[in-house]
Amino acid sequence: MKILHLYYDIMNLYGDYGNVSVLERLLSQSGADCGVVKKSLGDKVDFGEYDFVFVGSGTEKNQKLVLEDLSGRAEGLKEYIEASKPALFTGNSFELLGKSITDCSGKAYDGLGLFGFTTVEQNKKRLTSDAILESDFLGKPLVGFINKCSEISGVENHAFTVRRGLGDNDGAKTEGIKYNNFIGTHLTGPVLVKNPHFAEYFAEIILGKRPDDGCLELAKKGYEVTLRELNSEN
Amino acid sequence: MKVFFTILICKLLRFVGGLVGKGSSLPGQVALKLCPDILGRVQLPEFIIAVTGSNGKTSTVEMIAHILMKNGKTVSWNREGSNQIEGVTTLVLGSSTLSGKVKSDILLIESDERFARYTFKYIKPTHYVITNLYRDQLTRNGHPEWVYDAVADSIYDGTKLILNADDPLVSRFGLGREDVIWFGADRLSSDTDTLVSAYNDGAYCPVCKAPMEYSIYHYNHIGHFKCTKCGYRRHDTEYTITSVDLDEGVMEIDGKYRITLALKSLYNIYNILAAYTVSRIVGIDGERIAEDMCDYVLKNGRVITFEIGNRRGTLLTSKHENSISYDQSLRVASAYKDGCDVLIIVDAVSRKYFTSDVSWLWDIDFDLLASPNVGEIVLAGKYVNDLGMRFSFTDIPQEKISLFEQIPEAVDHLDNGSGRYIYAITCFSDKGKFLAKVKGE
Numbered sequence: 001m002k003i004l005h006l007y008y009d010i011m012n013l014y015g016d017y018g019n020v021s022v023l024e025r026l027l028s029q030s031g032a033d034c035g036v037v038k039k040s041l042g043d044k045v046d047f048g049e050y051d052f053v054f055v056g057s058g059t060e061k062n063q064k065l066v067l068e069d070l071s072g073r074a075e076g077l078k079e080y081i082e083a084s085k086p087a088l089f090t091g092n093s094f095e096l097l098g099k100s101i102t103d104c105s106g107k108a109y110d111g112l113g114l115f116g117f118t119t120v121e122q123n124k125k126r127l128t129s130d131a132i133l134e135s136d137f138l139g140k141p142l143v144g145f146i147n148k149c150s151e152i153s154g155v156e157n158h159a160f161t162v163r164r165g166l167g168d169n170d171g172a173k174t175e176g177i178k179y180n181n182f183i184g185t186h187l188t189g190p191v192l193v194k195n196p197h198f199a200e201y202f203a204e205i206i207l208g209k210r211p212d213d214g215c216l217e218l219a220k221k222g223y224e225v226t227l228r229e230l231n232s233e234n
Numbered sequence: 235m236k237v238f239f240t241i242l243i244c245k246l247l248r249f250v251g252g253l254v255g256k257g258s259s260l261p262g263q264v265a266l267k268l269c270p271d272i273l274g275r276v277q278l279p280e281f282i283i284a285v286t287g288s289n290g291k292t293s294t295v296e297m298i299a300h301i302l303m304k305n306g307k308t309v310s311w312n313r314e315g316s317n318q319i320e321g322v323t324t325l326v327l328g329s330s331t332l333s334g335k336v337k338s339d340i341l342l343i344e345s346d347e348r349f350a351r352y353t354f355k356y357i358k359p360t361h362y363v364i365t366n367l368y369r370d371q372l373t374r375n376g377h378p379e380w381v382y383d384a385v386a387d388s389i390y391d392g393t394k395l396i397l398n399a400d401d402p403l404v405s406r407f408g409l410g411r412e413d414v415i416w417f418g419a420d421r422l423s424s425d426t427d428t429l430v431s432a433y434n435d436g437a438y439c440p441v442c443k444a445p446m447e448y449s450i451y452h453y454n455h456i457g458h459f460k461c462t463k464c465g466y467r468r469h470d471t472e473y474t475i476t477s478v479d480l481d482e483g484v485m486e487i488d489g490k491y492r493i494t495l496a497l498k499s500l501y502n503i504y505n506i507l508a509a510y511t512v513s514r515i516v517g518i519d520g521e522r523i524a525e526d527m528c529d530y531v532l533k534n535g536r537v538i539t540f541e542i543g544n545r546r547g548t549l550l551t552s553k554h555e556n557s558i559s560y561d562q563s564l565r566v567a568s569a570y571k572d573g574c575d576v577l578i579i580v581d582a583v584s585r586k587y588f589t590s591d592v593s594w595l596w597d598i599d600f601d602l603l604a605s606p607n608v609g610e611i612v613l614a615g616k617y618v619n620d621l622g623m624r625f626s627f628t629d630i631p632q633e634k635i636s637l638f639e640q641i642p643e644a645v646d647h648l649d650n651g652s653g654r655y656i657y658a659i660t661c662f663s664d665k666g667k668f669l670a671k672v673k674g675e
Binding site: 009010012013014015016017018021022025059060061062065123126128130143144145147149188189190193194215218219221222225226229230233 | 369372373374375376377378379380383432433434437438443588589590591592593594595596597616617619620622623624626627
């Protein structure tokens with residue numbers, strides 16, 4: 001099993017690497033021979049070699065650098081996603097796969113065009129919030145934090161319903177995108193540690209069976225505490 | 235007349251506020267309502283020195299005030315740490331005559347990095363110290379480049395910048411400017427050739443985004459950097475730490491001024507250097523500054539000693555949501571040669587706002603505690619499970635670690651433990667809960 005942590009050194013703002021760490025452990029403890037491969041700008045990447053792809057959040061500038069790099073890899077990534085192989089893009093990284101990103105000066109960048117949504121950034125107000133997101137593919141809601149300066153519109157395959165926090169754009173009750181086994185969300189940081197059931201969800205897709213969740217005991221307790229805190233705080 | 239009344243009311247409110255122990259922003263807030271351009275209508279002193287940055291603002295400002303006052307200068311400064319525009323207005327009007335003349339030689343302003351652009355529109359600093367830009371309170375601040383843009387908007391023509399040359403992002407403020415004063419550290423015995431940090435915010439050039447190289451790292455991404463492409467590099471410094479010995483607790487500035495350190499951290503030496511730099515610019519003799527800084531203990535209560543039963547320890551106040559602040563505290567503990575136990579508490583992430591975000595734990599280099607000097611590690615607080623999970627991804631033997639959701643239970647556990655020294659590491663938001671259970675000194 002090989003996990004690809006793409007742009008590990010430049011899309012790494014909120015401890016996002018925790019996602020691949022915990023997934024690697026979960027797969028290993030479930031009997032798989034598993035390793036994480038780190039790649040970044042300019043490195044050779046053959047998506048077909050991997051069983052899971054992860055990209056984390058970056059600054060607006062770094063995201064544009066990555067956009068240029070990833071554009072040259074669009075075909076490979078598209079094939080990977082079309083083949084229903086699993087991937088998670090957190091924070092502003094999933095914006096890369098849309099039709100366009102317009103920055104705060106009004107300059108529009110072409111996205112990879114895998115999806116039809118568009119992204120518009122601003123530089124006046126940071127949009128941040130603790131979040132509870134619900135879905136029809138996970139038994140429990142996700143908890144976490146959203147930290148962005150952009151709004152997206154035109155998503156067709158919403159991943160989540162917002163119970164608390166920020167949606168795709170002002171007023172939207174939907175968040176993120178799910179297509180086959182690709183999931184993009186503006187949740188940031190170690191989402192799979194904060195939500196061990198989400199790590200198990202991906203592990204089951206990768207392994208084709210339920211993973212051994214013994215290594216997630218603390219994460220599960222932590223999840224319950226956070227969910228309780230978020231539910232009790234208004 | 236309007237100026238007179240506004241100042242009078244501000245002074246009265248400040249006086250009353252002082253009696254009832256209220257904060258310092260309200261008087262300024264009222265003053266700004268009465269006369270929105272009041273700051274532009276008062277007569278300011280020759281030196282208006284502002285300090286901003288992610289870490290060390292309050293300590294640096296406190297040191298500058300200490301040195302200047304010791305040397306006969308009168309200083310008005312926002313010691314309450316009320317560093318947004320309302321607080322600064324309270325400070326300025328509180329220090330001025332009713333006719334609107336600030337009475338002090340020096341106006342010293344600690345300024346919040348996000349709000350400086352609003353404050354300085356009305357009150358332009360003559361000198362502007364920027365200490366560092368780190369990952370700090372990202373749940374509010376976004377990320378360092380976002381804060382960079384906010385600080386850039388607060389730099390107006392005619393202000394002299396005083397910049398930390400060893401911070402690649404801060405240094406960028408000096409690009410293309412003539413009127414910059416640089417401070418920083420030469421090669422130090424504690425430097426490393428490779429990065430010691432859970433992440434690298436110096437990996438890419440802040441100007442052109444090409445990869446950067448470091449000849450030395452002082453700590454985290456602070457060091458001597460050079461872009462591999464555009465020529466951006468660490469600037470030579472006018473005011474310089476020339477050597478440091480953290481074991482002995484001594485630093486040397488500009489090759490001749492020796493300062494003994496009450497707090498043996500690299501963090502502290504940068505704050506001292508920034509204070510030294512400002513004091514020199516104001517005209518204080520280097521020898522005098524060194525004397526005033528020797529064994530100087532900060533009054534802001536970030537380092538507190540305590541006792542648990544017959545055990546002694548030090549509380550290292552560290553900022554939650556600020557990995558470099560934590561790393562500095564971890565370095566202090568791991569360097570304690572007589573051996574120590576470490577207590578880490580994460581109970582409320584912030585005292586000012588609610589969040590349950592603990593992603594910042596993954597940016598802290600907890601492997602610094604994988605040191606023979608560190609015995610037991612006790613984790614405590616509401617987010618103890620997240621802490622425990624994070625520690626399970628370090629090289630620290632898991633049998634050294636114990637977890638307690640309740641802080642009193644963690645304290646009781648330490649009471650029954652070895653006689654080793656204790657380093658307690660936590661934030662303002664949580665330290666009171668700990669100090670309530672131990673004997674302070």
